[in-house]
Amino acid sequence: MDLKEKLISSFLAFENNVDLDHPVHEVRSEAIKNFEIKGFPSKKEEAWKYTSLNSLQKVDFSIFPKEESTLEYKDVKKYFLHEIDTYKIVFVDGVYSSYLSETTHDGVDVCLMSSAFSKPMFRQVIEVYFNKVASKDESLTTLNTAFCKEGAYIYIPKNKMPKKPIQILHLATGNEAALMLQPRNLVVVEDNAEVQIIERHQSLTENEVFTNSVTEIYAGKDAIVDYYKVQNDAPTASLVDNTYISQKDNSVVRVHTFSFGGKLIRNNLNFYQNGERIDSTLKGVTILGDKQHVDHHTLVHHRQPNCESHQDYKGIFGDSSTGVFNGKIIVDKIAQKTDAFQQNNNILLSDRATINSKPQLEIFADDVKCSHGCTIGQLDEDALFYLRSRGIPKKEATALLMYAFANNVLASVRIPELKARINKIIANKLGVRVGFDL
Amino acid sequence: MLEIKNLHASVEDKEILKGIDLKVNAGEVHAIMGPNGSGKSTLASVIAGKEEFEVEEGNIMLEGEDLEDLAPEERAHKGIFLSFQYPVEIPGVSVTNFIKTAINESRKARGLEEMPANEMLKKIREKSELLEIDRKFLSRSLNEGFSGGEKKRNEIFQMAMMEPKLAILDETDSGLDIDALRIVANGVNKLRNKDNAIIVITHYQRLLDYIVPDYVHVLYNGKIVKSGTKELALELEEKGYDWIKQEATV
Numbered sequence: 001m002d003l004k005e006k007l008i009s010s011f012l013a014f015e016n017n018v019d020l021d022h023p024v025h026e027v028r029s030e031a032i033k034n035f036e037i038k039g040f041p042s043k044k045e046e047a048w049k050y051t052s053l054n055s056l057q058k059v060d061f062s063i064f065p066k067e068e069s070t071l072e073y074k075d076v077k078k079y080f081l082h083e084i085d086t087y088k089i090v091f092v093d094g095v096y097s098s099y100l101s102e103t104t105h106d107g108v109d110v111c112l113m114s115s116a117f118s119k120p121m122f123r124q125v126i127e128v129y130f131n132k133v134a135s136k137d138e139s140l141t142t143l144n145t146a147f148c149k150e151g152a153y154i155y156i157p158k159n160k161m162p163k164k165p166i167q168i169l170h171l172a173t174g175n176e177a178a179l180m181l182q183p184r185n186l187v188v189v190e191d192n193a194e195v196q197i198i199e200r201h202q203s204l205t206e207n208e209v210f211t212n213s214v215t216e217i218y219a220g221k222d223a224i225v226d227y228y229k230v231q232n233d234a235p236t237a238s239l240v241d242n243t244y245i246s247q248k249d250n251s252v253v254r255v256h257t258f259s260f261g262g263k264l265i266r267n268n269l270n271f272y273q274n275g276e277r278i279d280s281t282l283k284g285v286t287i288l289g290d291k292q293h294v295d296h297h298t299l300v301h302h303r304q305p306n307c308e309s310h311q312d313y314k315g316i317f318g319d320s321s322t323g324v325f326n327g328k329i330i331v332d333k334i335a336q337k338t339d340a341f342q343q344n345n346n347i348l349l350s351d352r353a354t355i356n357s358k359p360q361l362e363i364f365a366d367d368v369k370c371s372h373g374c375t376i377g378q379l380d381e382d383a384l385f386y387l388r389s390r391g392i393p394k395k396e397a398t399a400l401l402m403y404a405f406a407n408n409v410l411a412s413v414r415i416p417e418l419k420a421r422i423n424k425i426i427a428n429k430l431g432v433r434v435g436f437d438l
Numbered sequence: 439m440l441e442i443k444n445l446h447a448s449v450e451d452k453e454i455l456k457g458i459d460l461k462v463n464a465g466e467v468h469a470i471m472g473p474n475g476s477g478k479s480t481l482a483s484v485i486a487g488k489e490e491f492e493v494e495e496g497n498i499m500l501e502g503e504d505l506e507d508l509a510p511e512e513r514a515h516k517g518i519f520l521s522f523q524y525p526v527e528i529p530g531v532s533v534t535n536f537i538k539t540a541i542n543e544s545r546k547a548r549g550l551e552e553m554p555a556n557e558m559l560k561k562i563r564e565k566s567e568l569l570e571i572d573r574k575f576l577s578r579s580l581n582e583g584f585s586g587g588e589k590k591r592n593e594i595f596q597m598a599m600m601e602p603k604l605a606i607l608d609e610t611d612s613g614l615d616i617d618a619l620r621i622v623a624n625g626v627n628k629l630r631n632k633d634n635a636i637i638v639i640t641h642y643q644r645l646l647d648y649i650v651p652d653y654v655h656v657l658y659n660g661k662i663v664k665s666g667t668k669e670l671a672l673e674l675e676e677k678g679y680d681w682i683k684q685e686a687t688v
Contacts, residue, residue: 381490383526389486390536390596391514391544400531400539407530 003057003180004039007143008032010063014147024117024148027131031145038139050324050356051266051295056210056238061180063147065093069173071204073100076171079202083417086198087166089152093173094181096150100169108162109155113184116153125155129188133244133272134216141242141268144214148184151213156193158220165196165415170213172237174205181211187227191220191248196415200230203237215243219251221275226414227255232425233262235290240266249275256413257284258422259294260429270299273335276306284313285406285422287429288321288353295324302335302365311342314406317353328360329370336365342372347379347405399430439464439635440485440604444496447484454480456660457496462604465632469646469671470639472657473679478639479523481657482608485637486520487513500604514540515547517603521593521610528580533592534562536580537599544600565598569625586613594625605629606637611645623648643675658686 001009011032018025040057041048069092080088087110090100096112103111109122116122135141152168172179189195203209219225231239239262245253259265271280286294300309315323325344346355359372379401387397403426413419440462447455454477462468472478484491485498487510498505500516508516528536542552553561566576569591581589590610597605607626611619626649630636638649646654646668654671656664658679663686664670674682 380526382524383528385483385486385488385510386522386526387528388510389488389514389518389520389522390540390600391511391547392540393511393543394509396539396543397511400528404528404530410530 003059003061006061007063008036011146014064018149019118022117024126024130028146028148031136031142034137034142035139035146038142041139047297047326050322051264051293056264059178059208059210061178061208061210062176063180065095065176065179068095069093069175071097071100071171071173076100076202076204079169079171079200080167081165081198081415081418081421083421084415085164087162087164088169089166090169090171091150091183092171093175093179094150094170094183104162108157108160109153110162110166111153113151113153113186114149116186117149122153122155125188129216129218130186132216133218133246134214134242135244138242138268140212140240141214144182144184144212144242147182148214151184151186153185154187154195154197156189156195158190159192160190161194165198168197168199170201170211172203172205172207172209174203174207176207178208179210181209181213183211183213185213185215187215187217187225189217189219189223189225192222193220194224196226198228198230198415198418201233201237201239203234206234206236209234209237211237211239213239213241215241217243217245217253219245219247219253221249221251223248223251225251225253227253228413228415228418229255229257229267230422231258231262231265232260235261235263235292237262238264240268242268243270245271245280247271247273247275247278247280250277251275252279252281254281254283254412256409257296258425259284259286259288260425262292262294265294267294267296269297270301271309272301273303273307273309276304278304278307280307280309281412282309282311282313283409283412285409285426286313286315286317286323287402287406287426288316288323289318290321291319292321293323295326297324297326297328299328299330300340302329302331302338302340305334305336305338307335308339309341311344312409313344314409315344315346315355316349316402316406317346317355318349320350320352322353323355325355325357325374326360327358327372329362329372331363331365331368331370333364336367338365338368338370340368340370344374345405346376347402348376399427402430403427439501441499442485442496443499445484445493445498446495447480447491447493449480449491453494454491454660455484458660458662460655460662462635462637464635466653467630467636467638467649467651469651469654470637470657471641471643471654471671471674473683474641476657477660478657479608482520482606482637482639485606486510486518511543512547514600515544519597519600519602519605521590521597521605521607523609523612525581525589525593527582529582531580532577533580533595534576537562537596540596541599561599565595568598568628569595570621571595587615587618590614590622591618591625594622598625598629602634604635604637606639608639609641610638611640611642619645620648643671646671656682658682661686
């Protein structure tokens with residue numbers, strides 16, 4: 001039985017464990033029908049030309065974890081940004097861990113999707129926002145919708161800001177030989193509210209994990225959302241991250257994606273600008289080695305006038321790793337005075353590494369500023385010589401240059417401890433100590 | 439200090455240096471002048487060990503040691519410093535962190551401990567004053583958004599910090615206004631002593647009003663075609679390079 005069949009037949013079992021009378025269940029039933037028709041995307045589809053899910057579909061994944069696992073905080077502490085106080089929503093093998101989490105209902109709601117689905121007090125928010133911006137057509141998103149049950153639920157009312165950043169951590173223990181996870185997150189940030197979120201997926205063993213995650217983010221007028229995705233997973237962990245963002249007037253949403261590890265990562269990051277004077281920022285640093293594969297598919301849909309978008313993705317590819325960047329910008333006819341910027345720069349460290357980079361601009365308005373640039377190259381030999389002539393050995397000099405190359409993506413990270421942590425991961429990744437904290 | 443014998447160097451099979459002989463003793467300042475494309479910057483890069491240049495013949499000795507097989511960083515550890523005509527921008531790495539790394543890497547290579555933080559700080563303060571560099575400048579990213587003058591001043595600041603035996607200043611005067619030129623030249627002059635040597639590479643005589651050389655060499659078409667004292671620089675300033683070219687072809 002391949003994975004598609006297994007998922008479809010599992011849906012019946014899944015229905016035994018959810019409230020069939022809840023309005024969400026109708027959404028699930030619609031979604032599984034769509035997935036049944038479409039199935040997993042294949043390489044024949046333009047959007048999946050460079051990323052194959054074939055080998056994942058041959059793995060016999062458990063769809064539901066058999067038992068609840070317990071983990072000690074000290075064993076997983078390093079995966080948290082523990083240097084600062086944060087709210088924490090933690091899942092172990094897809095199951096909420098109250099022991100590792102710290103949620104709140106104090107002015108803001110930082111809790112669980114399962115609660116939001118079941119408790120009447122959240123019903124209105126679910127009705128207004130759930131599955132509204134997420135695609136009802138894209139097959140992996142609908143697959144997630146069909147099985148949606150658990151994930152992070154974050155609701156920030158008007159003019160509020162949580163006291164501290166929020167961490168969402170998905171841990172996989174390896175209790176199953178192969179486990180498929182489908183977390184579903186909903187983040188609603190009302191007018192003039194603000195939030196900072198860090199999300200991470202971490203497999204603790206060499207057992208195979210496949211995560212198909214969907215996150216919906218709604219930013220109200222004047223809202224500010226900073227979302228950081230830290231992807232530094234085990235070499236047997238694969239992730240398809242589908243993130244959908246809807247923004248209203250004057251809102252600012254910045255998503256930073258740090259992709260350093262994992263077997264296969266596909267990021268589908270979609271921004272929809274439903275208002276004026278919106279700022280959307282998409283930044284990424286990708287550093288890969290071995291046979292790792294990371295695919296960034298971004299979409300910024302400018303639907304209203306006077307908005308901006310900034311995309312800046314840097315990639316460093318070693319060994320036989322492969323990268324994909326596909327940046328789509330749509331500017332609707334009414335979206336005059338749009339300022340859309342897109343940049344993708346790549347360094348190939350090995351003859352076997354590959355990057356496929358493609359800007360995709362569909363502009364229907366005539367008074368817009370759209371620029372895009374893409375570079376693929378090796379390290380600048382003159383720069384390397386400059387550093388070496390100062391006595392810095394080749395390896396360290398190379399690392400410094402790569403660090404400098406990725407640096408401006410880090411400049412906009414607003415949590416200093418996170419920036420320090422990312423710097424440390426980069427230094428480790430590059431395998432150097434340069435005498436100061438990068 | 440430095441002895442270059444019959445140096446031939448090429449890049450991509452094109453011979454650029456065609457038999458250079460040069461001897462620089464400790465305590466001396468040598469100026470190398472010449473028209474564009476004569477090989478001045480190549481000579482500087484070859485001494486510092488840039489790998490894209492192939493040394494075909496001859497050798498470069500520093501204090502009796504042949505540099506041939508040494509990487510650029512190893513030459514730096516032995517006390518060679520090159521002030522670049524076009525210093526490279528390194529975003530995200532501050533001037534201070536960069537110089538600390540450079541100094542400690544050199545110390546490590548010489549088997550020394552890292553320089554204690556307070557000593558480093560004191561030295562940075564002292565040398566930055568020498569070049570009239572203010573504190574804010576030191577926390578900026580290396581060369582990023584620096585003006586031409588700031589870049590060159592920063593190069594000489596690095597030289598002051600690293601205290602090389604042999605410093606090669608490649609077109610340090612280019613892009614400098616007169617005030618910046620004076621500051622940079624002053625800094626260099628204060629760093630001159632009986633134990634180090636300086637090679638000043640320049641197209642114009644202007645810098646040599648401030649950094650007065652003991653010897654002047656004219657490089658043309660990959661060879662030193664004329665050597666003399668500082669008066670030669672004045673003569674070049676007055677007459678240009680044409681007479682040298684004619685003499686060389688005769």
